[in-house]
Amino acid sequence: MFGRFERMVAGRYLRARRGERFVSIIAIFSLIGIALGVATLIIVMAVMNGFKADLMSRVLGLNGDLNIFSAGHSITSYQDDVVAIHQVPGVVRVTxxxxxxxxxxxxxxxxxxxxxxxxxxxxxxxxxxxxxxxxxxxxxxxxxxxxxxxxxxxxxxxxxxxxxxxxxxxxxxxxxxxxxxxxxxxxxxxxxxxxxxxxxxxxxxxxxxxxxxxxxxxxxxxxIQVATADSLQVRGVTHAIAERLDDPRLRVMDWTQSNNAFLGALAVQQNVMFLILTLIILVAAFNVISSMIMMVKDKTRDIAVLRTLGASRSAIMRIFLMCGASVGVSGTLIGFVLGVVFCLNIEHIQHGVEHLTHTNLFNPEFYYLEHLPAKLIWSEVIEVMVMALMLSFLATLYPSWRAARTDPVEALRHE
Structure with a gap:
């Protein structure tokens, strides 16, 4: 798609000479913005996923995937019920x-x-x-x-x-x-x-x-507390246990029913955080547009010379697409590395900040858990990277199109 000539010219434009450093500095800031946006989004999503997973594992480990109770009464024939529940496929513990x-x-x-x-x-x-x-x-x-x-x-x-x-x-x-x-x-x-x-x-x-x-x-x-082999597939086990129990007074409630409001609030918060932090990458993409437009304006004479020497409009467009894509890809990769490294060392970073500031950043009395969890879901990481790359690519389309539409006669008229 990109020829040797186009790669050479794009690389030359990305290396600033004396008198052209202002445009290059704006491109660097655009790269930093994309990197910080990608890293922040990866870190926040990992912390949200870790918090949800840790909370579910602890709460379900203590309270079971589902509970059987009799409203207003105690369960007197629980020995027979325990035997019957053990026979349901997918049940691993009955307490x-x-x-x-x-x-x-x-x-x-x-x-x-x-x-x-x-x-x-x-x-x-x-x-x-x-x-x-x-x-x-x-x-x-x-x-x-x-x-x-x-x-x-x-x-x-x-x-x-x-x-x-x-x-x-x-x-x-x-x-x-x-x-x-x-x-x-x-x-x-x-x-x-x-x-x-x-x-x-x-x-x-x-x-x-x-x-x-x-x-x-x-x-x-x-x-009667019940743990299943797969808590995400608890609904099927819940129905099977309800059908097996003979006492009509017994009620079966799984974690999706008892904690649905809380887990639903977590899911909404996670989605909202994703949308809000995506704006950081969007702002960085606008910076890419600004830097590319300034680069096109600065290179108008060069574009005219290239067109005069025989470069096609598509070649000019590919040159500037490569310039903008280089900023987007570099920023995305740097943000990916920063985000993953931060997530893998988040507890060490937390302890270091607490040691320096002499404060407790994650008080268990307020945050329900006792440490700051982080869980990387690679599908979400890839989704963030693809989104950043797409926004960066889209940001280069208009400036590249403007560069390709440059009329060499008009550009060189007053030279």
């Missing part, structure tokens, strides 16, 4: 749990929280927690007074392994003076770090049998 709201009291610290009763084997299979035990052992998670708490709760209340913690449940026995809440002291046997601040602050775990007695739910559970 019955007893839940209840409690008041957590440890010395001068008190706060509302939630008790979750779970068996020792089910806790071991719940890798989002069992793989993140920072103190104590799962083997000690047994007995009538054992309890596991989150790292944030332990830090705030000053608790360690063996510390005592008191739980108060509003579910109590009825007396002539009203319902008396249940109060019981427990011993901390394990401390976990789930990576989700709300979970580490307010959720305490105890053996299922102990939780059933404390919450006054003999031989019953509050919900």
């Amino acid at each position: 019955p749990m007893a839940e209840g709201t409690v008041l957590i009291d440890a010395g001068s610290y008190s706060s509302g929280g939630m008790v979750r009763g779970i068996t020792q084997n089910d806790l071991r299979d719940l890798h989002a927690l069992s793989d993140n035990i920072i103190e104590g052992k799962i083997d000690n998670f047994q007995g009538d007074d054992a309890i596991a708490i989150g790292s944030t709760l332990a830090a705030r209340a000053g608790l360690t392994i063996g510390s005592k913690i008191t739980l108060l449940s509003p579910n109590g026995q009825a007396t002539p003076f009203g319902t008396m809440p249940r109060i019981r002291a427990y011993r901390v046997t394990a401390i976990f770090d789930a990576g989700v601040n709300d979970y580490d602050t307010s959720v305490v775990l105890m053996p299922l049998a102990s939780a059933q007695r404390f919450l006054m739910m003999p031989n019953a559970v509050s919900l």
Whole structure:
């Protein structure tokens, strides 16, 4: 498409001589603008994707892909339901749990929280927690007074392994003076770090049998948590489980139903950020148009000489297309490298900035997670690069067309 002569002339025009550096400087700024736009778009999209993926993996790992519950009632025949759910294709874990709201009291610290009763084997299979035990052992998670708490709760209340913690449940026995809440002291046997601040602050775990007695739910559970082989294909498993369960009071709700508003807001935010940051590349493309028009104006006499020597209009157009495309391609490649390198080292960069500024850039109490995630989806990276290249190419069309339309007689009339 581009001949040797055209490549030579385009390369000569891109190398500024004395007196022509102003046009070259504008082209450099256009290149920098495209590079920064591409890098920014890649970084922001990677952070948004990483935040969404990390949030889903942690939330689904802790709460399951879907939950079975009975509205206003506990599930009494949960053993049979667990067996039936295990037979559904795509189910990898079934965890019955007893839940209840409690008041957590440890010395001068008190706060509302939630008790979750779970068996020792089910806790071991719940890798989002069992793989993140920072103190104590799962083997000690047994007995009538054992309890596991989150790292944030332990830090705030000053608790360690063996510390005592008191739980108060509003579910109590009825007396002539009203319902008396249940109060019981427990011993901390394990401390976990789930990576989700709300979970580490307010959720305490105890053996299922102990939780059933404390919450006054003999031989019953509050919900059955289910994990599937592919959380993105959870809808089919949800329908299969609903058809297999015999009790009409049971309800099956998967993560697409329970978190649809939150995940929908994330998707909208991601799309809006993509559109807004695309404007950076668009502005850089306008800079390319400006620099190319100035180059065409500056090279009017050269264009006339080339036309006089026999260069066709299409050759002139290809020369300036190559000049503009060089700026666009170079800027896109530089932006690609900057964006990918930044994403691959984003945690080191975050820690470096925090060390220099002595500030916490990503406080888990406000941002729900404890680190800044980044996930590169190469299809999106390629999409960004293609968009930048297309905008850069389109930006060169009009100036190149103007250069090709230059009349050599008029250009050399006053020379």
